[in-house]
Amino acid sequence: MPELPEVETVVRGLQLALPGRQILTVRMGKIDFIHEPDLLAERLPGSRINSVSRCGKFIAVELAPSAATANPEARLHLVIHLGMTGRLTAGAPTEPVPPHTHVFLTLDDGNELRYTDIRRFGKMRLAPDSWMDELRARWGQDALAISASEFVERFGSRASRIKALLLDQHTVSGIGNIYADESLWRARIHPARRADRLTAKQLRALHRAIQTTLLAAIRMKGSSFSDYVDAEGKPGMFQRMHRVYQREGMACRRCAQQIRRIQVAGRSSFFCPRCQPAPRARKNFGARKK
């Protein structure tokens, strides 16, 4: 599933292929995951691509203001979220079309930008600057950009379980199930611990673990299990480095204890019961009041 490192890898690939290109034609298959598909059909042909960037798990393809628009300040962005199984690839139109490919953009260099998404949990829309601003305001800071002190402040005051907070994009954006588990293992924190019961030292360790894990994953071009590929259609390699994710019953790489799997915040959570001690069972008798 694409999380920050996978989206970053796709964006870096697209940055080599898209800026400066003009979109010639747009063809769409299933459109139920596209917000206002008519707008894409109307506005994309003829527009030129300025840049490609990442905002959390969103990909933003910025278009140059078109001469036809009355207001040259009204920049548009083709915003894409890959969801679970989304793939965004740029290549020759002669390459075989994978099943479930729903958007084709032909480019002026003869290449084609394609969006493929088996489950269509992804999202696509053409949005103005103001929508991007709203997104940034509503979403938490990017997981790679947030400072240690901000991280401690944001998490230390919350009563939710730490895993739930890591997955909540409003707290910090970019982290999904894989990197939440990997980071928690690295920081030796149990996924069901309440964030406000962690020490500042533990939260700083978690912040560091997130940075280390995400940067290492980016170097390996992301994790591929079933569907994720980069902008050239190639899988990542970081899944080989996973310490806990999808390793139930296997030995912890630190202490050889068997990795366990539980449900936290409705998600599979993998952890080492020795390295990541469980929160103390809360009995009424011991309940603390604030």
Place this chain on the structure above:
DNA sequence: AGCTCTTCCTGAAAGC
């Protein structure tokens, strides 16, 4: 405030 459940969707894997 924060938790759980539901919804969207498909294919792989498990169950019978």
Place this chain on the structure above:
DNA sequence: TGCTTTCAGGAAGAGC
């Protein structure tokens, strides 16, 4: 063998 059921999950929304 071949069918049916279950599960996986990013994010939003409902309801408690």
